[in-house]
Amino acid sequence: MIHKTAIVSPKAELHESVEVGAYAIIEENVQIGERSRIASNALIASGARIGKNVTISHGAVVSTVPQDLKFEGEESVANIGDNTILREYVTMNRGTSESGSSDVGSNCLLMAYAHVAHDCKIGDHVIMANSVNLGGHVKIDDYAIVGGIVPVHQFVQIGCHAMIGGGFRVAQDLCPYAVAGGYPLSVRGLNLVGLRRRNFPRETVKILRQVYKLLFSSSLNTRQAVERIQQEIEIIPEVQNILDFIKRSDRGLVK
Numbered sequence: 177m178i179h180k181t182a183i184v185s186p187k188a189e190l191h192e193s194v195e196v197g198a199y200a201i202i203e204e205n206v207q208i209g210e211r212s213r214i215a216s217n218a219l220i221a222s223g224a225r226i227g228k229n230v231t232i233s234h235g236a237v238v239s240t241v242p243q244d245l246k247f248e249g250e251e252s253v254a255n256i257g258d259n260t261i262l263r264e265y266v267t268m269n270r271g272t273s274e275s276g277s278s279d280v281g282s283n284c285l286l287m288a289y290a291h292v293a294h295d296c297k298i299g300d301h302v303i304m305a306n307s308v309n310l311g312g313h314v315k316i317d318d319y320a321i322v323g324g325i326v327p328v329h330q331f332v333q334i335g336c337h338a339m340i341g342g343g344f345r346v347a348q349d350l351c352p353y354a355v356a357g358g359y360p361l362s363v364r365g366l367n368l369v370g371l372r373r374r375n376f377p378r379e380t381v382k383i384l385r386q387v388y389k390l391l392f393s394s395s396l397n398t399r400q401a402v403e404r405i406q407q408e409i410e411i412i413p414e415v416q417n418i419l420d421f422i423k424r425s426d427r428g429l430v431k
Contacts, residue, residue: 179216188220197234206239209258223251223270227258227282235265242269242294244312257282257300268292274313281318293330305342317352319374335421337374339367349425351391352417353384361430363392380414387415391429398422398429 178184178196187204194208197216206220209228214220217235224239232238239254241247252271259282266286271277272294280292281300289307296310299318308322311330320334323342335352344361355367366388371381386409390401402422409415
């Protein structure tokens with residue numbers, strides 16, 4: 177299952193079912209789970225922790241040292257969850273001492289030329305289209321979709337089930353369940369298509385519409401909108417997700 181031209185360190189831990197393509201390089205201190213596939217010319221550097229049934233496509237580079245001048249060679253890792261696909265020339269740096277790891281969850285799709293910087297935390301079922309570039313410490317929650325050629329500023333957070341159109345710059349935190357686009361980036365409403373595809377109940381969508389009206393279509397500032405939400409709207413789990421997200425936001429919300 178390992179091509180004769182591949183270079184695999186004897187100190188790497190590969191399940192016997194792993195496939196390794198021509199001219200791929202797998203360094204020491206690497207773990208790769210069963211049925212995963214490493215394509216030709218890929219580099220899996222020290223610190224990679226790759227789950228089951230993962231596809232690493234041609235020319236992808238995983239777990240190289242952070243592009244961070246504060247990095248001093250400390251031990252860290254890059255985690256990739258089960259069933260995730262990294263397409264051609266995706267790059268992913270491992271973490272720094274601040275968090276110890278960069279993480280991509282399970283069932284994700286990272287399209288060609290996407291970049292995951294040091295200490296990023298990517299949830300499950302996330303889609304990053306071609307040439308998405310994440311700065312360090314970016315957090316993307318489950319089921320979010322980021323369109324192609326999108327730069328995301330360091331420390332930005334993108335909430336669950338949010339969607340960002342292609343070609344836009346993300347400099348602030350994007351609320352869960354939002355659709356965003358434009359220059360500068362702004363919230364255009366709920367991600368209704370995504371919520372329907374994931375079978376959110378109509379009553380839940382109705383309540384989220386009320387929340388979004390207060391947050392994004394009123395004259396209230398964020399603090400005032402949160403107070404009104406807590407007073408007037410049923411706090412279902414999805415609403416609590418939004419309130420928790422706002423509470424932990426450091427860069428301010430895309431409005």
